[in-house]
Each structure stands twice: as structure tokens, then as C-alpha cells.
Amino acid sequence: MSWTDDAAQPRRVREALGAAAGRFTFSATPRLDAELLMAHALGVSRERLLLRHLDDPAPHAFAALVERRADQEPVAYITGSRAFWTIDLAVGPGALVPRADSETLIEAAVDHFGARMPARILDLGTGPGTLLLAALDQWPAASGLGVDRSTEALAMAQGNAVRLGSATRAVFRIGDWAAGIDERFDLVLANPPYIGTGEPLPPEVRGWEPAGALFAGADGLDDYRRIVPDLPRLLAPGGAAVLEIGASQEAAVSALLRQAGLEVNVRHDLAGHPRALIAT
Template sequence: MNRATDQLKASSDTARLDVEIMMAAALDIGRDRLLLNPPPGKPPAAFEAMVERRLAGEPIAYITGHRAFWTIDLEVGPGVLIPRPDSETLIGHAVEHHAGGEGPKRILDLGTGPGTLLLAALDEWPAATGLGVDASEAALAYAQRNAERLGMADRAQFGLGDWAAGIDEQFDLILCNPPYVGEAEDVGLGVREYEPAEALFAGADGLDDYRRLIPQIPPILAAGGLALLEIGHTQGQSVSALVSEIGKKPFIKKDLSGRPRMVGFVA
């Protein structure tokens, strides 16, 4: 593994971690087991192939086919946005908001991708049901498989859609991680080259999708319901202004790095 780590140092800030994750995946064991009891002998051929893909800049989650998020593990691959820890800010605040109560009964995830926010929320509230909407059939296929693998297929529905257009019911919790990257922004090695552009970029200032989706939320947010939108760390004031325009009082929450990461409002 040391040789592979040295190879990756020029192209990855997390070279050692990448190598450990890929080796564990190639051996079909957990990373903790790998670290506690490294197997003897030469690395499997699958590991060498994974290293070559990583050297080319392919995201580690695509290479292994999985990404951990909140309390769940999601299948991911080409054509779907890879879940980021930043998005856990939304789930964390939803849990805090509903602490001591029954929690939301009906949850909507707009731009669900592989089911990221919806399935994490359903894992928190076992009595809840939810709907995940996405404009990508490929993403919805991942979401459906994830729901089935996590035992949530009876509580999670998924549908092809254009944000909230055509939805005629109300939800207690609405979660959304829309595209919010400006077209000229730097997104890091491998992101622009591998992940779906439609899930990342939203016009010159990254606000195009907020302008469309925020006015759609009030009619489908139940009385007392909570809406949470992920944002780029420089977009707090801009997205808050869009929320104010629909007559709601926005609030901003920071991620674990102390950067603005979410704008929310209550019905």
C-alpha cells in the first residue's frame, strides 16, 4: 500500500485514506479490519486497477461504488452526484429541530440523487414516509436500489420531475441540495470531469435553480413544516434574499468547518 500511496500523493490530498478504502473494497472487507489485520501477500489485481482509475482522477466513490452518508451507506456511480459531508448539515439541523417531538411524517427530497437526503431522513424517523424527485433517470435508479438495499422501499417513493412542479400534496419536511456551483468556479480534481454537470452547475452565479425552486415550496410545505436548502458557502445572503421575497423568514446554518451551508425557513 505504501507504493500506491506514494503514487497518489501528487493527485490526491488524501492519498493514504484513498489507498486504504480501495484495498478494503478490493478485498471485500471493512477498512477497520484491514488496518487491524493487514492480509499478507501481493495486492489483488482489482486493487491495482482501482489505483490506475484514481490516478486518472476518478472519484474514489465511483471506484468503490459506495459512499457513507450520515448513518447509511449509499451505492453510487457514474451519472449520479456523490454525497458530501456538507449535506449532513441539513439532516443534523432537521434532527435538532424535531428533537423531543414525533418528527416529520411526510418528507420530500428535491434533487434526491441516489436518495441521499431522503433515505438518511427516513433512517432517523422510522415512522415517516417520503418522496424523492430528480430530473435524472440514472440517479433515480440508484435511489431505488438504495431504498431496497436499506429496507426502505415500502416507505420511499421516487419520481422523475422538475423540482416541485406538479406536486399537489404537503410535506412536514422538505430537503433540497440543488446545483449551486457557478459555471466558471473551480470544483476540484475529478469533479467536473466525472460527476454530472446538471447536478453541479446553475448558471453564472450558481443561483439559477434557487430562483426557480424556492417559489414552488410554500404551497407544498405543511403548516409548521420545515424547508432546508443546501447552499454554497458564499451564497447565504443571496439565497436568504430569495426566501424573503416569498414572504418567509430565512435562517442560515453553518457546516462543521464553520462555513454557511444551509438556508432554511418554517411555514
């Protein structure tokens, strides 16, 4: 694809955006993808791009970014960042890309605690620090522990904590879910793998994101079976665990939580799907 109208006249940003979006037919958000890549190429925010740069010449660097996205590489891996809740996270291969649906867990925790603050927070399977760092930004006096089995993800998490000014309140540790943790927490957050090994996934997910952060046995429940039995000993009095689930897993994971002696409530995402279970 050429990014110029002719040798002397560069293609304008608005035209390049339209052409790029036309190539991203596999994406649910082709125009947004193009805008995020263009903003990255220009070194400006998406908002500034749309307000001030649509009639500028398209930067030559944009072409290479479009080719990467056309190969279905996640936008967050290309730009190296992803907005989540009130923070921006550095992300890359080796860590799950934060999803907007996962913000449902923070919303559920905020509603559960109301005017109270969870002083100590545990994030099981923290990845690049997504849930823990969002929670620490929400509650500036809180502190927390993030656990993951991926050294790559933990390196990203630690870097994100430094960039966000949370390094003194966030500790990250390699680990196997709650094994070896003997502390009690006011809030336990977890977005474990919950995809069944035979379930279809878009190529941009299956082909790029780490399988260990996606798949959890034939029925997608293997990691819940390991996490849930530890929750009663992890929760401080008055505490809550908030777990992300797949859209069809409400009944199965709720049953596991009730078997562990916990009460369960469900929170739906913006699309109306069951997305978070709050266990107390």
C-alpha cells in the same frame, strides 16, 4: 507501478497503501482514498483492513483500482458505494457523489424537529436517494418522496431504498423540481446545483460527475430561483425546508427565501462555512 517487491514476495498491504497514497497528490485525503480502495479490493471494511490485514499480501486487483483513482475518478465511483449519515449508498456515474458536508442538512433537520418527527418528507433533486433515505433512517416511521430529472440517479435511488429496507416508505419520481407536486410536507430537503458555470472545479468533479447536478447558471443561483417560490405551498403547518448552499451564497439565497415570506436560519458545516439554510 509494480505491486510486488520481487517475483516471489508480494508487496504487503501497508506498503502498497503508502505507495498508492503517494500517487494521489491531487486528493485532499490520499491515505484515506488508498485505504478505501484496498478495503474494496479485499472485500472487507476499512476498519477490518486497518485492524487485521496490513501485513497481508496486497491483492492484485488493487493495482487497477489505483490506476483509476490516479486518473482522478472519484473513489465512490470506483468502489460503487459511499457512506452518508447512518447509511451506505450505492453510487455511480450519472449521480452526484454524496458529500459529508451535506450531512449538515440532516443535522439541521434533527435539531429543528427535536422530539417531533416529520411524518412526510420531500427531497428535491434526490440523486441516489441521499437525503431522503438518510432522513427515513433517522425517522423510521416517516415516509417520503424523492424527485429528480435523471433516470440514472432515480434507478440508483430505488435500488438503495430496497437495499436499506425503505422501499415501502420511499417513492421516487422523475420530475422538474416541485412542478406537479400538490402535497404538503413536514420537511423539504434540497441540495440543488449551485456552482456557477465559470467557477473552477477539481478535475475529479468536473471531469466525472454529471454537469446537471453541479452547475446552475452564471451565478449558481438559477435553481434556487425556481425552487424557493414553491416552498410556501409545499410546507405543512410547522414544517421546514432545509437547503444546501455554497459557502458564499448565504446572503443571496436567504434574500430569496425572505422574499417568499419565509424566516431563515443558517447552519454551518464542520469547516465553519455556511452550508444549510433552514426556512420556516
